[in-house]
Amino acid sequence: MHTGPTPVTVIGLGPMGRALVSAFLDARHPVTVWNRTPGKAADLVERGAVAADSVQDAVGAGRLIVVCLIDYEAVRAALAQSPAEWGDRLLVNLTSGEPAQARQMSRWASSRRIGYLDGAILTPTQAIGTPSATVLFSGARDVYEAAREPMGAVGGTAVHLGDEPGRASAYEVALLDIFATSVYGIVHAFALASAEGIAPERFATFATGIGGLLPDMVRRFAQQIQSGHYPGDRSTIASAASGITHAINTCLSHGIGAGMLTAARSVIDRAVADGHGPEGLARLTTVLHESGRP
Ligand SMILES: NC(=O)c1ccc[n+]([C@@H]2O[C@H](COP(=O)([O-])OP(=O)(O)OC[C@H]3O[C@@H](n4cnc5c(N)ncnc54)[C@H](OP(=O)(O)O)[C@@H]3O)[C@@H](O)[C@H]2O)c1
Known part of the structure; x- marks a missing residue:
């Protein structure tokens, strides 16, 4: 042109x-x-x-x-x-x-x-x-x-x-995966916090700290997925199984649906059952490849 x-x-x-x-x-x-x-x-x-x-x-x-x-x-x-x-x-x-x-x-x-x-x-x-x-x-x-x-x-x-025409869209849907689950995670956390009587602005002070951890985590996970090596030196899948269960139980005690958390826990449970409990959370990527299959 x-x-x-x-x-x-x-x-x-x-x-x-x-x-x-x-x-x-x-x-x-x-x-x-x-x-x-x-x-x-x-x-x-x-x-x-x-x-x-x-x-x-x-x-x-x-x-x-x-x-x-x-x-x-x-x-x-x-x-x-x-x-x-x-x-x-x-x-x-x-x-x-x-x-x-x-x-x-x-x-x-x-x-x-x-x-x-x-x-x-x-x-x-x-x-x-x-x-x-x-x-x-x-x-x-x-x-x-x-x-x-x-x-x-x-x-x-x-x-x-x-040249592959679907490539831009492939990036977009994967990025939307992050965005959609993050936005839902934020509103879900506000619902849980308010059910426990925590004021939204007070909660926000600490919630913003979670966002600050993510860029480094994304880069670290990329390296681990690329190398196929998932060290559990910072945190393990077994530990995440315990943490997510606390959130699920507290949500359910307040009548708050915990569908996304229980879906995540079922992937974590499968990883633990496959012997990946001591590994880092990036390992869940490989478990997820199997999670949509019966
Ligand atoms: N907004 C953002 O910040 C943003 C950021 C990144 C990407 N995008 C993407 O950009 C695209 C457009 O987004 P948007 O924000 O402009 O608003 P949108 O609500 O996604 O799209 C509105 C446009 O779609 C038209 N439309 C809806 N149904 C139609 C139909 N059956 N036949 C013909 N036209 C139809 C609307 O026409 P009418 O006026 O007649 O309803 C209007 O022109 C979306 O794919 C969105 O995901 C948006």
């Missing part, structure tokens, strides 16, 4: 789509937008964007077509209304989804000879267009290189993870 302003189309005006439009406008690219529910583009039109009446017109107006919708089903529904011939237009799909969905989308694009890049945005809307934005991409390198200059408007760090 040539240097200089590139006509960009953004499909989807949720909070993230709107942030992307804003960044493309700031970078002086001509921007056309489309959203399923009309009426969400007024302020963006005031800033220079053009609101298309149809997906057909929106795709026709752009050279770089960026899609950012709630899920891949919505992407398929929207793009089903796009022109049969895309010419040299590129499709960058920044919608969150699953690796298999990204691969399927890539097949759909290649069946129509559309250059396709799948992306995963790892940062919140307010980071878009700033140095703190991080976006992962996967798909053909030539498409990444062609989209690179206009996509630079999104700011920050862009990483191309290779």
